[in-house]
Amino acid sequence: MLQTKPSHRKTEGIALQKCISPSCGATYEAESVRTSCDRCGDLVDVVYDWDRGTVPTKLKDFEQFWTQRHDRLRFSGVWRFKELLPFAPDDKIVTVGEGQTLLQQAESVAQYVGMNAGQLYLQYEGMNPSGSFKDNGMCAAFTHAHMMGAKRAACASTGNTSASLAMYCAVSQLMKAVIFVGSGKIAYGKLSQALEYGALTVQIAGDFDDAMIRVKQVSDELGIYLVNSVNPFRLEGQKTIMFRVLEALQWEVPDWIVVPGGNLGNSSAFGKAFTELKELGLIDRIPRLAVINASGADTLYELYERRGVRWNGGNVDMDPIRAFYDEMDRDGAKADTIASAIEINRPVNLKKCLRALEACDGVVRQVSDQEILDAKAKVGAGGIGCEPASAASVAGAKMLRREGVIAPSDRVVCILTGHQLKDPTATVAYHTTDQAVFNDVLGSRGVQRASFANRAVALPNDLEEIIKAIRLYS
Numbered sequence: 258m259l260q261t262k263p264s265h266r267k268t269e270g271i272a273l274q275k276c277i278s279p280s281c282g283a284t285y286e287a288e289s290v291r292t293s294c295d296r297c298g299d300l301v302d303v304v305y306d307w308d309r310g311t312v313p314t315k316l317k318d319f320e321q322f323w324t325q326r327h328d329r330l331r332f333s334g335v336w337r338f339k340e341l342l343p344f345a346p347d348d349k350i351v352t353v354g355e356g357q358t359l360l361q362q363a364e365s366v367a368q369y370v371g372m373n374a375g376q377l378y379l380q381y382e383g384m385n386p387s388g389s390f391k392d393n394g395m396c397a398a399f400t401h402a403h404m405m406g407a408k409r410a411a412c413a414s415t416g417n418t419s420a421s422l423a424m425y426c427a428v429s430q431l432m433k434a435v436i437f438v439g440s441g442k443i444a445y446g447k448l449s450q451a452l453e454y455g456a457l458t459v460q461i462a463g464d465f466d467d468a469m470i471r472v473k474q475v476s477d478e479l480g481i482y483l484v485n486s487v488n489p490f491r492l493e494g495q496k497t498i499m500f501r502v503l504e505a506l507q508w509e510v511p512d513w514i515v516v517p518g519g520n521l522g523n524s525s526a527f528g529k530a531f532t533e534l535k536e537l538g539l540i541d542r543i544p545r546l547a548v549i550n551a552s553g554a555d556t557l558y559e560l561y562e563r564r565g566v567r568w569n570g571g572n573v574d575m576d577p578i579r580a581f582y583d584e585m586d587r588d589g590a591k592a593d594t595i596a597s598a599i600e601i602n603r604p605v606n607l608k609k610c611l612r613a614l615e616a617c618d619g620v621v622r623q624v625s626d627q628e629i630l631d632a633k634a635k636v637g638a639g640g641i642g643c644e645p646a647s648a649a650s651v652a653g654a655k656m657l658r659r660e661g662v663i664a665p666s667d668r669v670v671c672i673l674t675g676h677q678l679k680d681p682t683a684t685v686a687y688h689t690t691d692q693a694v695f696n697d698v699l700g701s702r703g704v705q706r707a708s709f710a711n712r713a714v715a716l717p718n719d720l721e722e723i724i725k726a727i728r729l730y731s
């Protein structure tokens with residue numbers, strides 16, 4: 258049901274895996290499982306020999322597939338761009354119809370950010386089947402796992418990766434999901450998905466960074482297919498978020514893409530998407546990229562903006578990175594933010610993100626939990642709910658607007674990475690009238706006020722009182 262009928266067009270030979278370090282550049286078959294370069298240990302990319310592919314000569318040509326929505330691969334918001342990620346034969350591709358997402362103009366949010374009318378867009382990835390953008394990448398990694406004949410797939414997760422993996426396993430019945438989460442670190446919406454979809458759920462006494470180390474060891478030892486975003490195929494699927502943004506803008510390139518930064522898979526994938534489109538002559542200009550950290554998990558901000566670490570054509574100076582990681586170890590620093598999806602201090606895709614920042618003339622900012630929650634309330638009041646991490650993009654855009662880095666007339670796309678229902682605890686605590694609940698969930702993180710709270714009105718069960726209150730408040 259999930260797979261389409263075998264096609265005669267084979268893609269073998271077009272895709273390779275390649276070390277991202279230009280001084281190494283080792284290549285490997287696409288049909289091999291790796292999360293790093295055997296020779297130098299750096300990250301690997303999926304690269305293509307485009308000439309032998311069947312890439313459309315202009316982006317508008319993709320519109321012809323809109324009439325083929327009965328074909329599951331053309332219905333999918335990821336695979337309808339499969340010519341731009343041609344690593345899998347059609348008969349191995351797995352899809353659950355991911356990527357039916359919206360680019361929404363949001364006037365109330367535009368005003369809040371300080372943009373001219375019509376210039377702020379929200380790319381709502383919460384519309385994905387498991388409720389976050391992770392499905393874009395998971396269908397690609399899962400497809401590769403299926404190509405490799407994997408029977409088990411694992412990830413460490415702050416919640417959404419595990420929800421997505423568990424969903425693909427459950428719907429396809431092709432693999433068993435093994436997920437590692439930090440204890441007490443996962444929002445209930447996400448945990449409930451993993452449990453209900455039947456994933457083997459391992460709670461490590463530690464945080465995400467600890468779980469990440471363990472899942473790598475366990476996957477190596479037991480030969481389990483790893484789907485964390487060190488998996489280069491994940492990023493191939495996530496490129497399509499940008500293709501859909503362009504599609505919604507009738508193939509016009511916006512001025513800015515603003516995205517929250519956790520493990521930095523999305524930002525890395527976006528940079529790769531635009532670099533490839535430019536190489537292929539499908540766009541003539543690359544938008545600027547803003548990656549937004551939470552101030553309680555601000556490794557990228559610290560390294561890029563404060564310590565001046567750059568991709569530098571592939572010669573990344575590792576000394577300041579090692580020094581900063583040593584400092585964090587010495588101080589026992591742990592990531593801490595209400596935006597649990599970006600509560601990560603050692604982003605696995607750091608180098609790829611540095612490369613994306615270079616390609617996209619990027620900037621990095623950090624925003625407080627207060628700014629994140631206020632932005633989230635504004636996004637929600639505009640009718641598109643998101644989880645805290647997602648709102649970092651809007652809070653970051655507001656900061657960049659205030660600084661004058663983003664002009665009011667720029668065309669800005671903020672990525673809303675996950676659905677509001679993923680983390681109801683944060684939302685309810687923000688709007689609550691119960692100070693103890695507020696303090697427990699948010700006050701403990703330095704959040705002082707709920708600037709845009711919509712508080713419930715408590716009333717006695719009395720018709721007159723109720724009518725009086727409704728007259729007063731509405």
Ligand SMILES: *Cc1c(COP(=O)(O)O)cnc(C)c1O
Nearest residue numbers: 417519520521522523598674675
């Ligand atoms: C995973 C996730 C992020 C972080 O994305 P990276 O690609 O790891 O930087 C942000 N928001 C949500 C909702 C997520 O699930």
Ligand SMILES: [Zn+2]
Nearest residue numbers: 276281294297
């Ligand atoms: Zn290498």
